[in-house]
Amino acid sequence: MPQISFEIVAQCPVTGARAGLLHTAHGVVETPVFMPVGTQATVKGLTGRDLADDLDVRILLANTYHLYVRPGPDLVARMGGLHRFMSWDRAILTDSGGFQVFSLSGLRKISEEGVVFRSHLNGDLHKFTPESTVDTQLALGSDVMMVLDECPEYPVSREYARESMERTVRWARTAYRHYLERIAALPTRHALFPIVQGSVYPELRRECAEQLLELDADGYAIGGLSVGEPRPLSMEAVEAAAPLLPPDRPCYAMGVGMPDELPEYVARGVDMMDCVLPTRNARNGYLFTAAGRVIIKQARYKDDPRPIDESCGCYTCSKYSRAYLRHLYLSGEMLYSVLASRHNVQRYLDIMREIRHAIVLGRLPEHLKAVRAIPVEAG
RNA sequence: GGACGGGUGGGUGAGUGGUUAAUACCAACAGACUGUAAAUCUGUCGCCCCUUGGGGCUACGGAGGUUCGAAUCCUCCCCCGUCCA
Numbered sequence: 001m002p003q004i005s006f007e008i009v010a011q012c013p014v015t016g017a018r019a020g021l022l023h024t025a026h027g028v029v030e031t032p033v034f035m036p037v038g039t040q041a042t043v044k045g046l047t048g049r050d051l052a053d054d055l056d057v058r059i060l061l062a063n064t065y066h067l068y069v070r071p072g073p074d075l076v077a078r079m080g081g082l083h084r085f086m087s088w089d090r091a092i093l094t095d096s097g098g099f100q101v102f103s104l105s106g107l108r109k110i111s112e113e114g115v116v117f118r119s120h121l122n123g124d125l126h127k128f129t130p131e132s133t134v135d136t137q138l139a140l141g142s143d144v145m146m147v148l149d150e151c152p153e154y155p156v157s158r159e160y161a162r163e164s165m166e167r168t169v170r171w172a173r174t175a176y177r178h179y180l181e182r183i184a185a186l187p188t189r190h191a192l193f194p195i196v197q198g199s200v201y202p203e204l205r206r207e208c209a210e211q212l213l214e215l216d217a218d219g220y221a222i223g224g225l226s227v228g229e230p231r232p233l234s235m236e237a238v239e240a241a242a243p244l245l246p247p248d249r250p251c252y253a254m255g256v257g258m259p260d261e262l263p264e265y266v267a268r269g270v271d272m273m274d275c276v277l278p279t280r281n282a283r284n285g286y287l288f289t290a291a292g293r294v295i296i297k298q299a300r301y302k303d304d305p306r307p308i309d310e311s312c313g314c315y316t317c318s319k320y321s322r323a324y325l326r327h328l329y330l331s332g333e334m335l336y337s338v339l340a341s342r343h344n345v346q347r348y349l350d351i352m353r354e355i356r357h358a359i360v361l362g363r364l365p366e367h368l369k370a371v372r373a374i375p376v377e378a379g
Numbered sequence: 380g381g382a383c384g385g386g387u388g389g390g391u392g393a394g395u396g397g398u399u400a401a402u403a404c405c406a407a408c409a410g411a412c413u414g415u416a417a418a419u420c421u422g423u424c425g426c427c428c429c430u431u432g433g434g435g436c437u438a439c440g441g442a443g444g445u446u447c448g449a450a451u452c453c454u455c456c457c458c459c460g461u462c463c464a
Contacts, residue, residue, distance in 0.1 A: 037414075063415080066415085096414090221414085273414095276417090284411085
């Protein structure tokens with residue numbers, strides 16, 4: 001019995017891109033969707049009011065590894081689960097910690113049973129297994145859980161990519177078996193997505209996708225993207241895997257991407273994405289607009305009275321000038337991060353709404369053509 | 380008037396004979412960031428020239444001097460601070 005369901009409302013006849021509705025235990029999500037990243041049970045700089053009432057975010061992402069090492073799944077469970085703990089009653093997807101296998105590579109050791117981590121906070125040793133990460137995510141109360149995977153770096157040899165991919169498939173089977181046992185006894189609904197790996201090798205991607213199909217999961221993810229590889233190779237990896245995944249289930253491209261990449265992934269069959277870029281780049285002075293980037297610290301914006309993006313309806317753009325935001329940035333004021341993050345997340349959500357709208361109207365090819373013409377630098 | 384202390388590149392401030400166009404931090408300017416060890420990190424930062432690497436010029440309050448060589452030592456002068464008259 002499905003834990004979440006996916007309803008396709010429109011499909012692009014040219015690309016096959018879909019507009020859909022993802023029904024979760026915590027509400028309905030319009031797809032294609034961008035999920036803001038709230039690693040530590042918070043989207044940095046944004047309140048629940050910003051996210052829900054203002055930006056109308058329907059699903060966000062949290063991280064199992066980070067919440068595991070602090071404050072710990074037991075505490076979160078005691079506080080009523082992650083939704084109640086962070087006061088977010090909409091959907092939550094949790095990453096398994098698989099990405100940390102990659103990003104904290106100096107602090108971990110991979111074996112067949114799982115990964116042994118050294119906590120980046122205090123050096124304590126922790127072991128993550130396919131089963132334990134399911135349990136941890138269930139303790140958090142995640143709506144969409146991810147299997148533990150290994151996200152290999154780039155470049156990686158074909159040999160290691162295969163070895164790693166095959167281990168990820170074995171982990172996914174183990175996790176799934178455990179998951180099915182656990183949810184049978186639960187009244188709540190939690191999906192578990194396997195993750196397609198295989199680095200930049202299309203045949204490994206295909207092989208991985210085919211093997212994961214046997215799990216008959218509610219949705220599938222494509223991982224290992226944007227780990228340093230040239231963008232065309234990311235696209236190739238998705239092109240290899242996405243067509244093999246079940247057409248009636250959501251496809252989630254993990255950890256992507258830049259604004260110009262989002263429609264490209266959707267056009268290749270992706271329904272869900274997440275990325276730290278809108279929030280991290282906001283804090284680092286890099287703002288996204290419909291007309292290209294604005295690096296707010298640049299001297300050219302010193303006395304620019306315009307909003308970040310004249311076509312944006314967000315709170316920041318309705319109230320504040322580039323000159324003011326630049327001043328806040330250079331002064332190191334925390335309000336800068338708040339206002340910039342709100343704008344960048346708005347931009348990402350708008351990008352997804354525009355894509356969805358284009359699919360529903362049957363105009364995705366025209367939309368793709370238009371967005372490909374957006375310059376790098378805003379005026 | 381006297382006694383100390385001090386004057387260094389946009390700022391603060393190291394450096395007390397060569398390896399110093401001069402540490403570091405700040406500012407300024409530019410860049411990176413993709414399932415967040417990130418409110419982080421990197422580069423440039425006297426002028427001119429040959430587009431690697433290098434060459435030339437000007438620089439540590441001012442003027443002289445000692446020395447193969449001075450931001451660094453000596454002399455005088457000018458400023459600033461503290462203290463004593």
